[in-house]
Amino acid sequence: MSEIFGVLAAVLSSALGGTSIGATRYLVGSIDPLAIGSFRFGIGFLLLLPLTLLRGDRWPERDDWAATVGLGILFFALFPILFNASLIFTTAARGALALSTLPLLSLVIGAALGSEALTWRKSIGVVVATSGVAVALLSDLSSAPSGAWRGDLLMMAAALCMALYGIWSKPLIRRSSPIGFTTMSMAAGGLCLILLSSFRGSFAPVADFGTPQWLAALYLGAFGAALTFYLWAFALERTTPTRVAISVTVNPITASLVGAWLLHEPLRWNLAAGIVAVFAGIWLATTTGKRVQAAGITVSRQP
Numbered sequence: 379m380s381e382i383f384g385v386l387a388a389v390l391s392s393a394l395g396g397t398s399i400g401a402t403r404y405l406v407g408s409i410d411p412l413a414i415g416s417f418r419f420g421i422g423f424l425l426l427l428p429l430t431l432l433r434g435d436r437w438p439e440r441d442d443w444a445a446t447v448g449l450g451i452l453f454f455a456l457f458p459i460l461f462n463a464s465l466i467f468t469t470a471a472r473g474a475l476a477l478s479t480l481p482l483l484s485l486v487i488g489a490a491l492g493s494e495a496l497t498w499r500k501s502i503g504v505v506v507a508t509s510g511v512a513v514a515l516l517s518d519l520s521s522a523p524s525g526a527w528r529g530d531l532l533m534m535a536a537a538l539c540m541a542l543y544g545i546w547s548k549p550l551i552r553r554s555s556p557i558g559f560t561t562m563s564m565a566a567g568g569l570c571l572i573l574l575s576s577f578r579g580s581f582a583p584v585a586d587f588g589t590p591q592w593l594a595a596l597y598l599g600a601f602g603a604a605l606t607f608y609l610w611a612f613a614l615e616r617t618t619p620t621r622v623a624i625s626v627t628v629n630p631i632t633a634s635l636v637g638a639w640l641l642h643e644p645l646r647w648n649l650a651a652g653i654v655a656v657f658a659g660i661w662l663a664t665t666t667g668k669r670v671q672a673a674g675i676t677v678s679r680q681p
Contacts, residue, residue: 561616
């Protein structure tokens, strides 16, 4: 049951991440991506900190501080920089597909490091879910600007950062708590982005912000950072990195649905087919076959 809650938390986290794309696309016309990341993770940290203190959640142990800060810089600073830079060279659809290599990278790296078993069921589930993303984005993948491969590689590098964070943070989260670990690591990454934004003068346009811009920034901080990444850490505490990572295939699906709702972008048949394939892949990768279940029951009954 704990693992089921972990998978559901990961799916909800990725769904919220998809809705955050709409707020990001709105703000990108006002401030640059570095400043957007600064607002997102700065506000997220300010919301998580009092919650962590009031709940009395465990902070990472002193011996884990260096690793927590390093992972925070990897995930909350380097990842968004690579993510945003990739979209300079490639389309959003191709970028979403490249990011969907995350579960495959998590599966392979986890198996190589011995942190997770490589099974046929997980492998097939990852392939089916990733294929679902490709089908959902089918109509948008045909058009690509010159040199789009650079953006695709940058997005895969971002996915690699996310995969390593998922694998390396799991034991740290278990030794502390999801909120405590996320708060400290988000503070490290957010501080890096704020320093870079200040150096580049990225905050200058904030003086012209109106109510819609502030609402979008607050949404990114509250839902796109604090809640999204708390749920991600909650999921990593309860299930394997690959089962958490495969939920990222929900991200472009929810982004497309939000685009249709808010931006009146057209919905096509391939999106519905892609949704079915994505959730079929998630089900395959996050459930256990009857033979394995039977074997587990047999072993548990042995004296």
